[in-house]
Amino acid sequence: MLAATPLASGRDADVYALGADRVIRRNRDGGDVRAEAELMAYLRGQGYPVPEVFRADGPDLEMTRLAGPTLAEALVTGVADIRSGARILATLHHRLHALRARRSPDPAARILHLDLHPENVMVTADGPVVIDWGSAREGAPELDLAMTALIVAEVATDPTSPFAALADELLAAFLAETGPVRLLDPAVSLRTRTGLLDPRRVAQAAARVRTAHG
Ligand SMILES: Nc1ncnc2c1ncn2[C@@H]1O[C@H](COP(=O)(O)OP(=O)(O)O)[C@@H](O)[C@H]1O
Ligand SMILES: [Mg+2]
Numbered sequence: 111m112l113a114a115t116p117l118a119s120g121r122d123a124d125v126y127a128l129g130a131d132r133v134i135r136r137n138r139d140g141g142d143v144r145a146e147a148e149l150m151a152y153l154r155g156q157g158y159p160v161p162e163v164f165r166a167d168g169p170d171l172e173m174t175r176l177a178g179p180t181l182a183e184a185l186v187t188g189v190a191d192i193r194s195g196a197r198i199l200a201t202l203h204h205r206l207h208a209l210r211a212r213r214s215p216d217p218a219a220r221i222l223h224l225d226l227h228p229e230n231v232m233v234t235a236d237g238p239v240v241i242d243w244g245s246a247r248e249g250a251p252e253l254d255l256a257m258t259a260l261i262v263a264e265v266a267t268d269p270t271s272p273f274a275a276l277a278d279e280l281l282a283a284f285l286a287e288t289g290p291v292r293l294l295d296p297a298v299s300l301r302t303r304t305g306l307l308d309p310r311r312v313a314q315a316a317a318r319v320r321t322a323h324g
Pocket of ligand 2: 120230
């Protein structure tokens, strides 16, 4: 049994390295990651870039350890420029939304990630890989695009963030790739329920999305 070494922590999970090739992602508030693991296995089978899952047990997900920075790190360090970062995000959305939903009877429904922002994309030698599938569900693809725009705009409108200006440029470049955001209001409701910011801050971010493409 390999010792697990702390590797990274996000909002919801702690990630431990399990040797050179695997990590364990442990949800801090418990839960059951089986559905998330099953979705990741399905997506991988469809050729969508997600880590390979080896085991799902309660709050623990054991998967391939990806080598490379997150897209956020790549943008901050200049390894990726804004335009390619925006293209990566838009392309990952389009590839995901090209797949058929599995449960919804609505023929327009697609699998949505709903938290597809630069910290949930890792830039590897084999291309960008999407992590952190705990928010995924099925629905309208425009909601997924709106969530990405809104989350980037939350950083862009945060006066305390050293990355506010970068996020503002990324927002504009992302909207240039995707066109106008259609489902911003439902995205605001979802983010207000599930995000960390108070409703006033989410509304500020939404206003920035509107003016960015207005
Ligand atoms: N498969 C992986 N390989 C390497 N690092 C990972 C992997 N999965 C997650 N990480 C690292 O752990 C961080 C948090 O993981 P994430 O799944 O995004 O959890 P959270 O829900 O807490 O944001 C990521 O930003 C990344 O740096
Ligand atoms: Mg994350």
